[in-house]
Amino acid sequence: MTKPRNDETVTMQSVAVAAGVSPMTVSNTFRYPERVQEETRQRVLKIASELGYVPNHAAGNLASGQSRVIGAVIPSIKNSSFYNYVRGMQDRVTSQGYQLILKLADTVNQEAAAIRTFVGLRVAGIALVGDEHEMDALTLLRKTGTPVVESWVYNNPFDMAVGYSTADATHAITSLLIETGRQRIGFVAYDSDVSRRYTERVPVFKRCVERAGLGSHRIVLVDEADGFSAGAKALERLCAIDPDVDAIICPTDIVAAGVLFECGRRGWKVPDRLAVAGWGDYEIASEITPGITTLQPHTYEMGQRAMTMIMERASGIDHRGVSHDTGFQVLRRESA
Amino acid sequence: MTKPRNDETVTMQSVAVAAGVSPMTVSNTFRYPERVQEETRQRVLKIASELGYVPNHAAGNLASGQSRVIGAVIPSIKNSSFYNYVRGMQDRVTSQGYQLILKLADTVNQEAAAIRTFVGLRVAGIALVGDEHEMDALTLLRKTGTPVVESWVYNNPFDMAVGYSTADATHAITSLLIETGRQRIGFVAYDSDVSRRYTERVPVFKRCVERAGLGSHRIVLVDEADGFSAGAKALERLCAIDPDVDAIICPTDIVAAGVLFECGRRGWKVPDRLAVAGWGDYEIASEITPGITTLQPHTYEMGQRAMTMIMERASGIDHRGVSHDTGFQVLRRESA
DNA sequence: TCTTCGCTTTGTAGCGCTACAATATTCTGC
DNA sequence: GCAGAATATTGTAGCGCTACAAAGCGAAGA
Numbered sequence: 001m002t003k004p005r006n007d008e009t010v011t012m013q014s015v016a017v018a019a020g021v022s023p024m025t026v027s028n029t030f031r032y033p034e035r036v037q038e039e040t041r042q043r044v045l046k047i048a049s050e051l052g053y054v055p056n057h058a059a060g061n062l063a064s065g066q067s068r069v070i071g072a073v074i075p076s077i078k079n080s081s082f083y084n085y086v087r088g089m090q091d092r093v094t095s096q097g098y099q100l101i102l103k104l105a106d107t108v109n110q111e112a113a114a115i116r117t118f119v120g121l122r123v124a125g126i127a128l129v130g131d132e133h134e135m136d137a138l139t140l141l142r143k144t145g146t147p148v149v150e151s152w153v154y155n156n157p158f159d160m161a162v163g164y165s166t167a168d169a170t171h172a173i174t175s176l177l178i179e180t181g182r183q184r185i186g187f188v189a190y191d192s193d194v195s196r197r198y199t200e201r202v203p204v205f206k207r208c209v210e211r212a213g214l215g216s217h218r219i220v221l222v223d224e225a226d227g228f229s230a231g232a233k234a235l236e237r238l239c240a241i242d243p244d245v246d247a248i249i250c251p252t253d254i255v256a257a258g259v260l261f262e263c264g265r266r267g268w269k270v271p272d273r274l275a276v277a278g279w280g281d282y283e284i285a286s287e288i289t290p291g292i293t294t295l296q297p298h299t300y301e302m303g304q305r306a307m308t309m310i311m312e313r314a315s316g317i318d319h320r321g322v323s324h325d326t327g328f329q330v331l332r333r334e335s336a
Numbered sequence: 337m338t339k340p341r342n343d344e345t346v347t348m349q350s351v352a353v354a355a356g357v358s359p360m361t362v363s364n365t366f367r368y369p370e371r372v373q374e375e376t377r378q379r380v381l382k383i384a385s386e387l388g389y390v391p392n393h394a395a396g397n398l399a400s401g402q403s404r405v406i407g408a409v410i411p412s413i414k415n416s417s418f419y420n421y422v423r424g425m426q427d428r429v430t431s432q433g434y435q436l437i438l439k440l441a442d443t444v445n446q447e448a449a450a451i452r453t454f455v456g457l458r459v460a461g462i463a464l465v466g467d468e469h470e471m472d473a474l475t476l477l478r479k480t481g482t483p484v485v486e487s488w489v490y491n492n493p494f495d496m497a498v499g500y501s502t503a504d505a506t507h508a509i510t511s512l513l514i515e516t517g518r519q520r521i522g523f524v525a526y527d528s529d530v531s532r533r534y535t536e537r538v539p540v541f542k543r544c545v546e547r548a549g550l551g552s553h554r555i556v557l558v559d560e561a562d563g564f565s566a567g568a569k570a571l572e573r574l575c576a577i578d579p580d581v582d583a584i585i586c587p588t589d590i591v592a593a594g595v596l597f598e599c600g601r602r603g604w605k606v607p608d609r610l611a612v613a614g615w616g617d618y619e620i621a622s623e624i625t626p627g628i629t630t631l632q633p634h635t636y637e638m639g640q641r642a643m644t645m646i647m648e649r650a651s652g653i654d655h656r657g658v659s660h661d662t663g664f665q666v667l668r669r670e671s672a
Numbered sequence: 673t674c675t676t677c678g679c680t681t682t683g684t685a686g687c688g689c690t691a692c693a694a695t696a697t698t699c700t701g702c
Numbered sequence: 703g704c705a706g707a708a709t710a711t712t713g714t715a716g717c718g719c720t721a722c723a724a725a726g727c728g729a730a731g732a
Contacts, residue, residue, distance in 0.1 A: 010479070011688055022712045027690060037710060052479035057456040058397040059688035062717045066690095067394075069453070071437075077413040077422060078619070086413060086440060099453045101407075102438035104422060117435045120393040121405070121457075136385075143346070143388035228623035257623075264625045283414070284620075287564035287593075289600045347718055358682045363720060373680065395718035398687045402720095674732085681726070687719085697710065702703100 010053045019047040030055050061122055068098045070310055071118035072127040073105050078226045081252065081280055082129075085151065088303025089127065096311055098124065107192075112137035119144055125310030127151060127303075130197045131158070147313040149306040152197055152297070154323050162305045162324040164297050166197065169328050170204040173249060173277050173295050176330060178212045182247035182275055185209055186218035186238040190225040190251040198225065198251050205249065218242055225251045231258015232265075246274060247336065253278035253285040256292050260335070275336035291333030298326045346389045355383040366391050397458055404434045406646055407454035408463040409441050414562045417588065417616055418465075421487065424639025425463065432647055434460065448473035455480055461646030463487060463639075466533045467494070483649040485642040488533055488633070490659050496649075498641045498660040500633050502533065505664045506540040509585060509613050509631050512666060514548045518583035518611055521545055522554035522574040526561040526587040534561065534587050541585065554578055561587040567594015568601075582610060583672065589614035589621040592628045596671065611672035627669030634662045 016023040021044060028035045029044040036044070047053075061067045072089055074082050086102065093100045101123075103114035112134035118126050119140060125147035138158060141148050148159040154166070177185050187205045190198045206216040220237035222230040234255060238245050250256040256278030263270050270276055270290055278285050281296035305326060309319045352359040357380060364371045365380040372380070383389075397403045408425055410418050422438065429436045437459075439450035448470035454462050455476060461483035474494060477484050484495040490502070513521050523541045526534045542552040556573035558566040570591060574581050586592040592614030599606050606612055606626055614621050617632035641662060645655045 008481075009688095012690095013688075023688090024690080024712055025710085028711085031690080035710075040710080052476050054452060054455045054476060054480065056398070056458060056688055057453075058394040058403075058458050059717090060690070061394040062392070062398055062719085063688075063690040065717070069457070074413075076419075078419045083412075083414045090440060094449070099449075100439070101453070102440070103436070104426060104438070113430070116390060117393075117405070117437070119390045122392060122394050140388050140390065143344075144390070145344075228619060261623055261625055283564060287597055289597055345718095348720095349718075359718090360682055360720080361680085364681085367720080371680075376680080392718055395687090396720070398689085399718075399720040401687070676731080677729090679727085679729105681724105683724080684722090686721095689717085691715095691717105693712100693714090695710100695712070697708100699708070700706085702705100 010051045012053070012055065015044065015048050015051055015053050018051060019044045031060075065122075066314070067122050067124045069121065069123050070098055070100050070125050070127065070307060071103065071114075071121070071123040072100060072306075073103050073111050073114045073118075073129065075104070075129050076106060076226055077104060081226060081254075081282060082299070083283075085299040085303040088300035088305075089307050090303075092304040092307040093311070098307070098311060100307070108132060108134045115141065119146055124314055125149070127306045127310070131156070131161075132197070133158070147310050149309050151302050151306050154325060157321060157323050160309045160319045160322050160324075162302050162309065162326060164326055164328045166200045167204045169279075169295050169297070170201040171208055172328075172330050173279070174205050174208040176293070176332070177247045177249065177275060177277060177336060178209065178214070180275065180336070183214060184218065184242055184245045185214060185247040185249065186220065186242070186245045188230075188234040188238070188248060188250045188255060189219055189221045190223075190230075190255075191221060192223070192225075201251075218245055222251070222255065226254050228254060228258035228261060230255045231260070232262040235259050235262045247277070248274060249277045250279060252280050253282040253292055253294050256294070256335070257282075257284050257288055260288060260290070260292070270335050277336045281331060285331075285333070290335045293333045293336035294331050296329045296331050298328065301326045346387045348389070348391070351380065351384050351387055351389050354387060355380045367396075401458075402650070403458050403460045405457065405459050406434055406436050406461050406463065406643060407450075407457070407459040408436060408438050408642075409447050409450045409454075409465065410438055411440075411465050412442060412562055413440060417562060417590075417618060418635070419619075421635040421639040424636035424641075425643050426639075428640040428643040429647070434643070434647060436643070444468060444470045451477065455482055460650055461485070463642045463646070467492070467497075468533070469494070483646050485645050487638050487642050490661060493657060493659050496645045496655045496658050496660075498638050498645065498662060500662055500664045502536045503540045505615075505631050505633070506537040507544055508664075508666050509615070510541050510544040512629070512668070513583045513585065513611060513613060513672060514545065514550070516611065516672070519550060520554065520578055520581045521550060521583040521585065522556065522578070522581045524566075524570040524574070524584060524586045524591060525555055525557045526559075526566075526591075527557060528559070528561075537587075554581055558587070558591065562590050564590060564594035564597060566591045567596070568598040571595050571598045583613070584610060585613045586615060588616050589618040589628050589630050592630070592671070593618075593620050593624055596624060596626070596628070606671050613672045617667060621667075621669070626671045629669045629672035630667050632665045632667050634664065637662045 012026045016026045105111040105114045115137040127149045131153040150161045152163045154163040209216045278292040278294040285292035285294045348362045352362045441447040441450045451473040463485045467489040486497045488499045490499040545552045614628040614630040621628035621630045
């Protein structure tokens with residue numbers, strides 16, 4: 001024996017004895033209810049709940065080699081960026097009898113640790129954000145064959161992906177500013193080891209403004225994308241390049257809101273003095289005055305789709321190598 | 337046999353064979369490194385990483401009856417309210433070789449489902465927010481003896497608790513407004529089935545203003561505490577009771593920010609026309625102009641403490657029935 | 673040389689559950 | 703009433719890991 005014996009522990013065995021059936025019938029009652037006669041099922045369920053029995057996932061997982069738990073790694077919950085994404089995942093998953101568990105990871109290393117935990121738990125699949133991951137973690141995922149979906153990305157999926165075209169999106173938002181007559185458009189770039197996905201936007205922006213005959217040198221870098229204070233810094237740095245900058249494209253609505261706050265402090269009118277564009281359609285974008293013109297990715301659908309892909313893998317439908325496009329939308333509000 | 341055989345699967349056994357040691361040595365290498373000679377340990381580790389071996393938690397958990405995974409149920413990630421709390425938990429836990437997994441639950445029912453998942457996973461402990469839980473879930477926790485910490489609450493812990501005195505905090509923030517000469521103080525209450533903890537504040541507020549000889553009828557209810565739009569609604573409703581209301585105490589900084597946005601739309605000067613107090617020290621409180629006067633609970637410490645309590649339980653230190661006070665602080669800024 | 677002692681390593685025996693095959697039971701149709 | 707089909711239930715044999723006790727093995731002391 002392995003475990004310090006505890007006679008109190010309610011096992012499938014004890015439920016079976018109490019209900020006068022075999023353990024397998026109890027097992028079937030929970031996993032394949034349709035295999036058990038209604039009457040028997042009710043009896044087992046009643047006894048089980050009286051005894052406070054909860055099937056031991058660890059044991060079930062071990063025995064079946066299958067798991068109904070899916071792991072998702074989320075970069076941050078600092079602001080609401082992932083709210084709808086998580087909601088989408090959660091909603092999709094529970095309707096199928098699966099469960100979603102989350103881990104936060106700010107850096108590639110933390111992400112790798114999270115992946116190891118999930119693999120250790122032998123989850124049914126893992127949802128990652130972005131396409132920058134630690135080499136070792138990927139090797140592990142490949143070796144164990146764990147289904148993986150990358151979100152927010154679209155090209156060259158490691159396994160499966162769901163997202164939208166950053167290039168198209170950058171093009172759309174930049175074009176909007178150009179079309180509304182802005183001449184000195186600034187761009188706020190963000191780069192971190194977990195979020196390389198932001199950097200893709202820079203060359204697209206450049207190409208876009210250059211094709212319109214505008215300068216493409218108004219680019220500054222900030223070191224966080226989910227803090228308001230980055231907005232102030234970004235504006236400051238942009239003014240150092242060009243004090244007459246007349247538009248700014250931010251990596252997130254949070255940064256855009258930060259810019260708005262800073263404009264407030266400077267007494268700048270938005271959008272007259274400066275047009276501000278955000279990204280992500282965070283709640284604050286619609287609530288703040290002026291409302292922030294932003295790019296809305298369909299994150300809820302993204303979350304749902306990610307889960308669908310993982311769950312379908314379990315039922316035999318193989319999406320390996322598939323990228324799903326959930327599209328985006330430009331939401332025009334007062335700020336630009 | 338149970339599982340469709342897969343010769344690819346790397347088990348402790350296969351690592352043991354490859355390293356020329358017994359499975360137990362491999363097990364010890366991971367669980368009790370100090371029991372294995374350095375040289376042997378290195379060899380095992382090397383082989384394990386070459387083979388892409390990740391210990392199967394499910395099996396280990398089953399065999400040992402112990403788990404190094406702790407589950408936390410978070411009401412929402414819609415805004416940053418729980419950011420520092422989660423960070424505190426995460427930081428504390430990883431330094432001890434534990435892992436934290438999260439589940440989101442907006443309602444008591446979802447919380448109960450999350451608890452069931454965690455219990456099914458046989459986690460080492462569960463961290464809950466607030467003290468309103470589903471009866472069945474509690475019974476289950478009691479029966480299985482899972483260590484549970486409730487956060488944000490202080491009285492009558494179900495098992496263990498870590499939080500601060502809502503009464504003292506409400507008293508502190510109300511007193512601040514009274515002391516600065518406000519006469520027509522409004523209070524925004526919030527009530528939902530998961531967040532009864534907000535309702536405690538109402539009677540304290542009443543007592544407080546009454547003792548100062550002020551009216552205690554300026555109380556309105558909103559139906560969400562983490563959305564900016566609640567701020568506009570709250571102010572509207574408060575004005576219906578008293579158009580000359582001169583101060584407002586909000587359930588969260590998000591609602592307070594919403595009030596600020598609404599003041600902006602109305603052209604009301606803050607704090608001249610209206611003093612606004614928030615709760616929670618969300619990032620926006622310090623970034624928005626004017627800065628929001630708020631109540632800062634020490635959420636990071638709360639998260640850390642919660643994990644400590646759970647992990648200590650595993651090592652024999654029993655905190656059953658213990659409540660830990662992490663205190664709070666009133667942060668005075670421009671809005672009040 | 674023989675014990676004794678401390679450190680390492682290794683069998684053994686399950687942990688609680690499920691796939692699968694086999695068996696038991698009920699239901700058809702004639 | 704009975705063969706044969708359909709449905710329900712039940713043993714068996716592990717899944718991959720770890721607690722525990724027992725065994726191996728040098729070094730130091732007698």
